[in-house]
Amino acid sequence: MSLGGADDPGAPTVLHGLGVGRGVVVAPLAVLRPAHQAPADEPPADDAEAAAQQVVEAFAQVAAALSDQAARATGALAEVLTATAAIAGDAAVAAEAARRVRAGTGPATAVTEAVEGFVAMFTAAGGYLAERVTDLRSVRDRVVARLLGVPEPGLGALSVPSVVAGVDLAPADTAALDLAFVVGLVTEEGGPTGHTAIIAGQLGLPCLVRTPGITAVPDGTVVALDAAAGQVLVDPPADVRARLQQRADAERELARDTAPGATADGHRIDLLANIGTAADADRAAATPVAGSGLFRTEVLFLGRQTAPTLAEQTEVYGSVLRAFGDRKVVVRTLDAGADKPLAFATQADEENPALGVRGYRLVRTLPDLLGTQLAALGAVAAGLDEADRDHLWVMAPMVATPAEARDFATRARAAGITRVGVMVEVPAAALRAREILAEVDFVSLGTNDLAQYTMATDRLRGELADLLDPWQPAVLDLVAATARAGVDLGKPVGVCGESAADPLMALVLTGLGITSLSMSPAAVPAARYAVRRHTLAQCRAIADAALAAGSAPEARAAALALTASEVRTTLTLG
Ligand SMILES: C=C(OP(=O)(O)O)C(=O)O
Ligand SMILES: [Mg+2]
Numbered sequence: 001m002s003l004g005g006a007d008d009p010g011a012p013t014v015l016h017g018l019g020v021g022r023g024v025v026v027a028p029l030a031v032l033r034p035a036h037q038a039p040a041d042e043p044p045a046d047d048a049e050a051a052a053q054q055v056v057e058a059f060a061q062v063a064a065a066l067s068d069q070a071a072r073a074t075g076a077l078a079e080v081l082t083a084t085a086a087i088a089g090d091a092a093v094a095a096e097a098a099r100r101v102r103a104g105t106g107p108a109t110a111v112t113e114a115v116e117g118f119v120a121m122f123t124a125a126g127g128y129l130a131e132r133v134t135d136l137r138s139v140r141d142r143v144v145a146r147l148l149g150v151p152e153p154g155l156g157a158l159s160v161p162s163v164v165a166g167v168d169l170a171p172a173d174t175a176a177l178d179l180a181f182v183v184g185l186v187t188e189e190g191g192p193t194g195h196t197a198i199i200a201g202q203l204g205l206p207c208l209v210r211t212p213g214i215t216a217v218p219d220g221t222v223v224a225l226d227a228a229a230g231q232v233l234v235d236p237p238a239d240v241r242a243r244l245q246q247r248a249d250a251e252r253e254l255a256r257d258t259a260p261g262a263t264a265d266g267h268r269i270d271l272l273a274n275i276g277t278a279a280d281a282d283r284a285a286a287t288p289v290a291g292s293g294l295f296r297t298e299v300l301f302l303g304r305q306t307a308p309t310l311a312e313q314t315e316v317y318g319s320v321l322r323a324f325g326d327r328k329v330v331v332r333t334l335d336a337g338a339d340k341p342l343a344f345a346t347q348a349d350e351e352n353p354a355l356g357v358r359g360y361r362l363v364r365t366l367p368d369l370l371g372t373q374l375a376a377l378g379a380v381a382a383g384l385d386e387a388d389r390d391h392l393w394v395m396a397p398m399v400a401t402p403a404e405a406r407d408f409a410t411r412a413r414a415a416g417i418t419r420v421g422v423m424v425e426v427p428a429a430a431l432r433a434r435e436i437l438a439e440v441d442f443v444s445l446g447t448n449d450l451a452q453y454t455m456a457t458d459r460l461r462g463e464l465a466d467l468l469d470p471w472q473p474a475v476l477d478l479v480a481a482t483a484r485a486g487v488d489l490g491k492p493v494g495v496c497g498e499s500a501a502d503p504l505m506a507l508v509l510t511g512l513g514i515t516s517l518s519m520s521p522a523a524v525p526a527a528r529y530a531v532r533r534h535t536l537a538q539c540r541a542i543a544d545a546a547l548a549a550g551s552a553p554e555a556r557a558a559a560l561a562l563t564a565s566e567v568r569t570t571l572t573l574g
Contacts, residue, residue: 293518
């Protein structure tokens with residue numbers, strides 16, 4: 001598709017980013033407003049007493065507005081808003097800011113300094129209070145906005161389906177999105193396997209991360225977000241909109257195919273959904289997937305001050321299992337730490353949390369967290385009849401050694417789980433996949449973390465996306481070694497990282513002997529289509545070509561060269 005260039009004054013502006021998934025959507029943009037800072041040289045107020053009163057009132061107004069929003073919200077969002085309202089209504093913070101105003105500091109600066117004082121105190125106190133620092137800063141930004149007479153940060157109420165854009169989306173921003181009106185996400189920062197990307201995948205929203213310039217596009221401008229092409233067209237002309245709409249329609253057509261995942265010659269590869277909540281399970285179970293290959297249970301724990309109770313966990317896990325009926329569900333035990341911090345499970349003093357006590361390692365410091373979770377899953381298993389019990393698969397994240405795999409298997413089996421596995425997402429586990437598989441019934445490759453740890457590249461930092469690429473030969477080698485161990489031992493090896501959602505990679509993985517691919521439900525139709533148009537022998541040839549390449553772009557190009565031309569065209573693979 002030609003989009004014109006500098007010599008074509010009618011061409012739309014094109015912004016480039018990293019596409020998450022392959023979706024396309026045309027809709028007006030809704031830009032998250034950034035927070036305004038206090039002016040660097042803010043003068044003292046002329047009437048310090050009146051200004052101090054204004055500051056106290058601004059805190060009260062923010063508290064009232066947040067309580068009002070909390071009353072209209074539900075679930076985790078209501079909890080977040082209530083906690084933030086309580087901080088805004090805390091007299092001590094407002095009083096400290098007012099004291100500074102009376103002492104001659106400019107009002108917005110006084111609020112900023114007062115809040116920073118409390119931030120330092122909360123951080124030093126650790127635990128629950130440290131977790132409230134984000135709320136404190138959010139209150140600061142709202143109060144400062146009122147004092148400066150500018151709009152509060154965040155998103156106004158949406159009234160039409162919109163593509164939401166921001167510098168980045170914090171978990172609280174995502175929780176606050178009104179999903180009835182959000183049809184796409186674009187961020188300036190963030191990485192392809194970070195928080196925003198995963199949420200977008202789960203919700204089936206077309207998404208682009210690392211897209212510089214998107215927040216400068218005026219609110220309300222119509223944009224065409226094309227995740228497969230990694231670009232946003234600003235105010236595209238009618239013919240371009242029509243072409244993209246055609247593509248969206250073609251993707252919907254692919255989604256009508258409900259055949260089980262298999263190659264053209266009938267070699268079975270299960271296509272599964274990644275989920276994080278019971279609502280995700282309901283949505284995914286309504287699509288033709290063979291089950292869930294990754295239920296990220298930490299979503300139930302995020303943003304809370306204490307772990308959910310045994311009864312609550314039993315209820316949620318039970319409803320996820322019920323949603324999928326006789327299809328399998330791979331439940332992953334709590335993966336807290338690093339990019340998924342929890343108030344009650346994250347060590348405050350870790351300098352490198354990605355290398356710290358995260359994932360399964362938490363069993364060393366907080367064994368009860370896993371104990372309660374396994375007890376809840378055991379209770380769900382006990383309530384199933386024998387045939388259905390086999391559909392409950394349970395795996396631990398961030399396992400590095402066969403001893404850890406054995407330890408987890410012992411605990412899970414004691415709790416009554418019959419299908420026990422671990423994730424392979426650190427190179428140590430991939431290199432020792434054979435020994436690890438000897439301890440458990442299955443493994444699942446988490447290629448997001450495997451790429452992060454193999455390439456020593458923070459998965460949240462998109463500027464190193466070329467290194468984080470799952471097509472990197474070193475990452476492919478580790479995936480191939482793990483798959484080979486599974487084939488030799490006759491045990492299932494799945495892939496549940498974002499790379500499973502790339503239809504070209506799906507061919508490579510099938511050729512390597514991977515037995516299931518788990519991805520956002522929106523990505524399944526393209527993977528199904530690609531796999532169904534190749535034989536197992538062709539997939540093996542594609543895998544061999546990718547493995548023989550010397551770099552990530554060469555590996556992708558080598559795989560593409562052997563891919564059926566109709567698949568290349570229909571999926572616009574390049
Ligand atoms: C599936 C994975 O787990 P998460 O993205 O939740 O860390 C992975 O690391 O690839
Ligand atoms: Mg992981």
